[in-house]
Amino acid sequence: MTALIGIDWGTTSFRAWRMGPGGEVLDSVTDGPGILAAGALPGGFAQALQDRLGGWLDGAPIIASGMIASRNGWVETPYLPLPLDAGALANSLTLHDGIHFVTGAVSDPDGPSPDVMRGEETEIIGHLAGGGGDGLFVLPGTHSKWARTEGGTLVSFRTVMTGEVFGALRDHTILGRLIQAGPASPEPGRDDAFRRGVEAGRQDGALLGRIFSARTLALMDRLPLGHIADYLSGLLIGDEVAHGAQDAAGPVTIIGRGDLAARYQTAFAVLGRAADIAPPGMAQRGLWDIARLRGLA
Template sequence: MNSVASDPALIGVDWGTSSLRAFLIGASGEVIDGVTSPEGIMQVSGQSFEAILDRLIGPWVAQTNLPILASGMITSRNGWIETPYAEMPLGACGLAGALVPHEIANGALVHFVTGASIEHKGGPDVMRGEETQIIGASAQGLKDGMFVMPGTHSKWVQVAEGQIVDFSTYMTGEIFAALKEHTILGTLMEADGFNEEAFEMGARAGLDGRTNLLNNLFHVRTLPLMGKIPKVATADYMSGLLIGTEVAAATQDAEDIGPITVVGRNDLSDRYETALGMAGFNSRRAPDDIVAQGHFLIARAAGLLG
C-alpha cells in the first residue's frame, strides 16, 4: 500500500490459475490498496467467478465508479470470459484495442485483457497475464531485452521499445512437479532446506548437457544411489538440471538477447538468476507491482481513465 496516494482511478485484477490479486490503483498509477486470495481459476468450486470478484472488490466498487481491468488465466477457456489472442508485435495500445468488456450484475463493466499468441516453426505459443506484466515493466524503464518469467510454464519474452515481439514457453515447473510426484526419481527425494551446492551442480549439468536432458535426468536417481549427493539434495539437483537446460536452450542465440529482466516470486527468481550468472549473463529483477502498472497503462491507452 502507498501512504501518499492520489485519488483512486482504476481497479486491476490479476487472476491466475492458483491465485488472485486485486489492486486499487491511483490516478498516477500507484497501488493504493490491494487484496489477495488463493481462489485461482482452478480453485473455484461451487461459486461463480462474479461472486468471488464481488466479495473481494465489492467495497471498492460500491464507493467508486471505477473501470475494472482483469488479466491472466481468467480470460482462458477454463476461466470466466475467453478472449481471442492478440498477435505480435504487441504493446499497450494493441492490448487496449483488444479489451473485451463484460457487464456484471451491479452494472459495472469488467474489461478483460486478452492474451497473446505467436507461431513458431515447431508450433504455436500462447500466454495470458504475462503480457500485462511486460507492459507494466515499461513504466519502470524496462522497455528492451529479454524478460524471463519463471513459473509452472516459464516464459522468455523478447521486448523492443516496450513492444512484445517474440516469446517462448518452457514447461520447466510442471515437468519438475510431474517427475517428483509421479516417477521413480521422486522416491529418493527427502524434504529439507535449499541446497545451493546441489542446485548449482544440476544447473551446470543442464547448461553443459543442452540436448542431453533425458540421459541427465537418470542421474537424478543414480547420484544419490551411489552416494554422490545426499537424498535431501536430490530435488534441488533436479531443479538446477531443468532450469540449466532451459537457460541453455533459451540463450543459444546470446548475441540477440539484450538485457535480461527476471520477473517472478523471489525463490524462483533467485534460482534463475543463479543459473543465468553461471551461463555468463547479468540480470536485473523487476519490481513487484508491475502487473498493476500494466493495468494502468492499458486502461490509459484505452481512454478509460477520464
C-alpha cells in the first residue's frame, strides 16, 4: 500500500520515493528530468511527473521539495525565516495541483546579505528525524550550503558558490584551455593533486590570486595537465572549508552525493577536522517526517 509519494526535484535532478505506512521505501526513481528540462516539455511539470511516476499515482498524497518550489519551478512557495524546524515546514506546506510543496528558508531577510535555500532544509530535517544530532551541516553542490542546528532547529546557514565557480573556471577561462589540452586524468595521483589543492586553498591571500597557480604550476611542469582539474577543485573546496570551519565548534556532518561528499570529508581531514558523511536517503526521510507532522502520512 502506498502511503506517500515523496519527490526531491532540483534544477538538474529528480528523485522520488513511493513509501509505505511506516515510511519504508517501496520503490524509487532517480533518473527523472530536473526542473529546467521538465519545464520545457510540452506538458510541463505535470507531464514530466506523469511520465516518470504514472504507475504510482493512485491517490496517495504527494509531497515535493527543492527547486520545484522556486520561481522557476511548478509553483513559487514563500521563504520561511529562521529559526525553522520540521513543524514549521509542515504547517507551511503549499497545496498546488494536488501536490504539497515544501517551502524554502531565508536567513537574515532584512539584512545586508540575505541568503536562501530550497531542498537542503528537508535533508537536514531528515538527518535530525533519523536520530542525528545537532551541529554544523555541509551540503556540497553547485551552491554549497553551510547550516547549523540547535535543539532540532535550523538557526543559521550561508551559501558558497564553489561548484558553479569551478564549472565556470573549467569551461570558460584560460585554466580550462589547459585542462582540455591535457590527457584524460589518470586515477593515480588525482587524490594527491586534490589534497595539494586543499593545502593551497587554506593559504592566506586573495583567492582569485591563488587560483592562478593552477595555470602557473602546469606551465612550470610542476603539475601534470591531467591533474589541473583535481588541483583546482581542491583549491576551491579547501578555501571554502578553511573559512567555513574556522569558528565551527562541535560535530560536522556532510550530506550529499557520495563522491562529492567524500571530497569534502578529505578536505576536512587535510585541515585537521573530522567530518562524518550522512547515510543516503536524507531527503526521503525529511519528506516523510514533514508529511507525518502535517497528517498526510
